[in-house]
Amino acid sequence: EPEVTQTPSHQVTQMGQEVILRCVPISNHLYFYWYRQILGQKVEFLVSFYNNEISEKSEIFDDQFSVERPDGSNFTLKIRSTKLEDSAMYFCASNFGGSSYEQYFGPGTRLTVT
């Protein structure tokens, strides 16, 4: 069964460093998402991406964040200058047709900023 994959599973970085989190969505899906979950808190939406552009973003997704689909399979989230409060589990998700379709989530990348 097709699944969303994410790499790395765990990333440790120092404050101020740039990180890139990688995702491979399900191959025939058209909509891609990033969410994050700070330990003990709710899963929060960051950004959605369709047709090679951002379709929606949350207040969390400020200028320090960017997303890219560099080729036909990968979808990346970049954090330019990490802060301690960026420490969280980051989930990638994808679906075929946007809001009315089921979203499929990857296993997550745990980002630890020291």
Place this chain on the structure above:
Amino acid sequence: KQEVTQIPAALSVPEGENLVLNCSFTDSAIYNLQWFRQDPGKGLTSLLLIQSSQREQTSGRLNASLDKSSGRSTLYIAASQPGDSATYLCAVSIQGAQKLVFGQGTRLTINP
């Protein structure tokens, strides 16, 4: 602003019991509602998706209902097993937006 609430926050029951998890949302303008399972430190596994026009969905021992007008959904788990122990999250897809809005989850423990 859509808010999703799940009650109870934690639930512990003996194996074999039937149980109900609750989810409520403040804005009835939704496309659908999804129930997920999350194991500790792991990703989200989709269990059931209910479209806004539907009343319920079933998958194996799981049955999810939706009452959009009252802003409520329930997840019914029949004949619970220790392997059902996990956190269960509900999330709504709201009209006019791409995102899912999540509840805080119910941590379920099934005791052998």
